[in-house]
Amino acid sequence: xxxxxxxxxxxxxxxxxxxxxxxxxxxxxxxxxxxxxxxxxxxxxxxxxxxxxxxxxxxxxxxxxxxxxxxxxxxxxxxxxxxxxxxxxxxxxxxxxxxxxxxxxxxxxxxxxxxxxxxxx
Amino acid sequence: xxxxxxxxxxxxxxxxxxxxxxxxxxxxxxxxxxxxxxxxxxxxxxxxxxxxxxxxxxxxxxxxxxxxxxxxxxxxxxxxxxxxxxxxxxxxxxxxxxxxxxxxxxxxxxxxxxxxxxxxxxxxxxxxxxxxxxxxxxxxxxxxxxxxxxxxxxxxxxxxxxxxxxxxxxxxxxxxxxxxxxxxxxxxxxxxxxxxxxxxxxxxxxxxxxxxxxxxxxxxxxxxxxxxxxxxxxxxxxxxxxxxxxxxxxxxxxxxxxxxxxxxxxxxxxxxxxxxxxxxxxxxxxxxxxx
Amino acid sequence: xxxxxxxxxxxxxxxxxxxxxxxxxxxxxxxxxxxxxxxxxxxxxxxxxxxxxxxxxxxxxxxxxxxxxxxxxxxxxxxxxxxxxxxxxxxxxxxxxxxxxxxxxxxxxxxxxxxxxxxxxxxxxxxxxxxxxxxxxxxxxxxxxxxxxxxxxxxxxxxxxxxxxxxxxxxxxxxxxxxxxxxxxxxxxxxxxxxxxxxxxxxxxxxxxxxxxxxxxxxxxxxxxxxxxxxxxxxxxxxxxxxxxxxxxxxxxxxxxxxxxxxxxxxxxxxxxxxxxxxxxxxxxxxxxxxxxx
Numbered sequence: 001x002x003x004x005x006x007x008x009x010x011x012x013x014x015x016x017x018x019x020x021x022x023x024x025x026x027x028x029x030x031x032x033x034x035x036x037x038x039x040x041x042x043x044x045x046x047x048x049x050x051x052x053x054x055x056x057x058x059x060x061x062x063x064x065x066x067x068x069x070x071x072x073x074x075x076x077x078x079x080x081x082x083x084x085x086x087x088x089x090x091x092x093x094x095x096x097x098x099x100x101x102x103x104x105x106x107x108x109x110x111x112x113x114x115x116x117x118x119x120x121x
Numbered sequence: 122x123x124x125x126x127x128x129x130x131x132x133x134x135x136x137x138x139x140x141x142x143x144x145x146x147x148x149x150x151x152x153x154x155x156x157x158x159x160x161x162x163x164x165x166x167x168x169x170x171x172x173x174x175x176x177x178x179x180x181x182x183x184x185x186x187x188x189x190x191x192x193x194x195x196x197x198x199x200x201x202x203x204x205x206x207x208x209x210x211x212x213x214x215x216x217x218x219x220x221x222x223x224x225x226x227x228x229x230x231x232x233x234x235x236x237x238x239x240x241x242x243x244x245x246x247x248x249x250x251x252x253x254x255x256x257x258x259x260x261x262x263x264x265x266x267x268x269x270x271x272x273x274x275x276x277x278x279x280x281x282x283x284x285x286x287x288x289x290x291x292x293x294x295x296x297x298x299x300x301x302x303x304x305x306x307x308x309x310x311x312x313x314x315x316x317x318x319x320x321x322x323x324x325x326x327x328x329x330x331x332x333x334x335x336x337x338x339x340x341x342x343x344x345x346x347x348x349x350x351x352x353x354x355x356x357x358x359x360x361x362x363x364x365x366x367x368x369x370x371x372x373x374x375x376x377x378x379x380x381x382x383x384x385x386x387x388x389x390x391x392x393x394x395x396x397x398x399x400x401x402x403x404x405x406x407x408x409x410x411x412x
Numbered sequence: 413x414x415x416x417x418x419x420x421x422x423x424x425x426x427x428x429x430x431x432x433x434x435x436x437x438x439x440x441x442x443x444x445x446x447x448x449x450x451x452x453x454x455x456x457x458x459x460x461x462x463x464x465x466x467x468x469x470x471x472x473x474x475x476x477x478x479x480x481x482x483x484x485x486x487x488x489x490x491x492x493x494x495x496x497x498x499x500x501x502x503x504x505x506x507x508x509x510x511x512x513x514x515x516x517x518x519x520x521x522x523x524x525x526x527x528x529x530x531x532x533x534x535x536x537x538x539x540x541x542x543x544x545x546x547x548x549x550x551x552x553x554x555x556x557x558x559x560x561x562x563x564x565x566x567x568x569x570x571x572x573x574x575x576x577x578x579x580x581x582x583x584x585x586x587x588x589x590x591x592x593x594x595x596x597x598x599x600x601x602x603x604x605x606x607x608x609x610x611x612x613x614x615x616x617x618x619x620x621x622x623x624x625x626x627x628x629x630x631x632x633x634x635x636x637x638x639x640x641x642x643x644x645x646x647x648x649x650x651x652x653x654x655x656x657x658x659x660x661x662x663x664x665x666x667x668x669x670x671x672x673x674x675x676x677x678x679x680x681x682x683x684x685x686x687x688x689x690x691x692x693x694x695x696x697x698x699x700x701x702x703x704x705x706x
Contacts (some may be wrong), residue, residue: 019685048489049266049490049491049492052491052501052503052506053491054495055494056494056496058497059497073125074503074506077501078501081499082496082499095587114303129550131423131451132421132422132423132424133421133423137618158596158623159420159422159593159621161421161617161618161621164621177684180489185578198511198515200509200510200511201510203596211565213604213633216508217489218490218508218510218512219489220511220516223487223512223516224512224515253697255595257594257628258596258597258627259596260596262576263507263568276615291422291423291449292570293448293450293451293565294563294567294568294570295568295570296446298568312622312677313677313678314678315679316427316451316454317677317680319449320449320451323448324449324563325565330565330566340563344674345677345694348678365693373629374647377616377617377647378616378647378648382610
């Protein structure tokens with residue numbers, strides 16, 4: 001099963017990026033094999049609609065859950081429609097977040113955690 | 122790091138004068154001028170530009186006359202009346218939606234990226250200022266505002282600044298929404314007039330719509346004391362605290378003519394009042410974070 | 413005839429000039445195009461007769477026809493459409509209503525529906541305003557027609573609403589347009605097509621800085637214009653020097669007087685509070701007319 005963690009760097013020791021739509025990297029990790037790939041976010045500097053575009057991007061990758069700091073309303077709606085679980089309020093290192101997810105310590109949210117344009121500035 | 126934005130709804134209420142004063146008062150900060158349409162803060166801060174960058178945003182259609190058969194489909198489809206009779210594009214009307222370029226049966230229309238303005242990182246006697254100039258007749262001011270804020274945040278993170286102080290833009294549309302999104306506190310500067318109250322009401326509603334904590338200051342309050350009371354009454358009803366009132370003071374105009382902030386120019390009553398407002402704002406912005 | 417009133421900087425007295433001019437001449441119609449923060453109604457106190465909501469067209473997808481090919485999402489430059497494997501989402505607040513998606517959808521699955529962005533209100537000056545006019549003067553203003561647009565809270569796009577306000581322009585009347593402040597697209601949308609533009613400024617460094625920007629805009633648009641200096645005597649004389657150097661006519665000066673500020677703060681137009689200025693506005697109008705049509 002694959003999860004996606006928004007990250008400020010491309011390693012498992014990198015810090016989690018609190019933004020979803022404009023995070024620096026998406027780290028896509030396999031919870032069983034512990035393999036991962038770091039994908040630079042193509043929408044990081046997008047001038048508008050970054051949450052939607054990132055949501056659409058994630059939906060193409062067969063991902064079970066997104067672990068991040070915050071998601072806005074548009075990104076939440078997109079991920080939700082794509083059947084991806086959204087877990088917000090996650091901070092610290094990417095590696096630890098994956099472990100906590102495996103331990104079942106997170107609950108998915110049922111709505112956006114921030115208003116629109118949160119990650120713009 | 123706290124982000125504080127000064128807005129007004131109505132123009133000319135003293136937003137930039139107060140932002141400039143905060144620049145003198147805050148110890149550790151980066152300034153951002155988000156009034157990219159008619160920026161004035163630089164007149165007080167006198168920036169020395171360190172970095173200058175083009176702002177590329179949006180697209181404009183260009184018709185290749187060699188390929189164009191004059192069928193008129195683009196003109197018929199364009200919702201913004203940007204295709205002129207001789208099949209050239211009125212670049213001021215063109216919204217850059219690219220509809221025509223997709224629809225053209227002979228692929229004669231190309232979309233070209235606009236250079237819509239410039240943005241700068243500068244040194245001032247109060248620290249760094251991030252500012253911008255939107256090109257004449259350009260749109261997307263909201264996007265340039267978002268860019269200025271992003272660069273201000275990066276600059277502030279580098280020096281571990283305590284505050285980002287933002288001069289917002291007038292109105293309630295795109296540029297204002299981009300100026301206030303995600304800030305810790307918005308200070309509305311208004312004046313005691315019906316227009317001032319009307320416009321403050323509209324911009325406060327926008328701030329509330331985006332769930333931004335709001336405080337208010339009445340500038341030139343003694344020009345109409347009854348109206349000031351009405352504004353205070355309005356604020357009580359709306360749950361917005363009035364954190365200060367400033368008199369109409371010719372020293373403020375003189376300081377502007379001198380290119381100084383009021384704090385630098387005078388030790389009079391206005392300076393004392395602005396200092397008190399800054400202290401209250403500091404308290405509010407740190408408290409609101411835990412509300 | 414269309415006269416627009418603009419200024420780079422806000423709060424310089426655009427509305428004061430537009431309203432006072434409209435109240436000083438006959439056969440006038442005022443159109444407040446500052447749809448983000450319209451203020452002219454505060455001074456005119458119009459009786460509104462028509463209220464019409466303004467819409468932009470936004471896409472709606474018939475999911476039974478959609479095969480999730482992604483063409484609409486690809487052509488939308490505003491990123492307002494997300495196409496997933498088995499679903500499609502429209503973000504209406506990002507849509508500019510260009511119509512590309514519905515036209516280009518290979519399945520014909522997209523139609524357009526209306527989304528309200530604001531309201532246009534049309535009326536005329538009522539008799540309920542505080543007025544020190546005698547009845548002869550009142551006959552001038554009794555016919556003043558009024559139109560303004562009000563952008564809904566949370567909406568970002570003023571230009572489509574401004575276009576609808578301007579649909580009320582009457583070629584047989586003197587149309588006075590109160591433009592928004594600044595230099596960007598809402599200002600252009602408001603002033604373009606005018607016969608003349610009045611730039612209102614104040615003699616301060618901020619006022620001058622923003623006047624220079626506004627002059628650039630009008631020169632780019634090739635619109636004839638002149639300057640009204642409000643709060644004359646308040647700051648310095650650099651605005652005069654600039655206008656002289658640039659060969660820009662100063663059409664009128666409004667002194668800095670507490671009575672004017674007080675009337676303004678109460679929502680009373682300058683010419684109603686201080687009728688002696690009415691002839692100055694009539695002179696302003698004559699000068700504009702001659703300049704343009706001599």
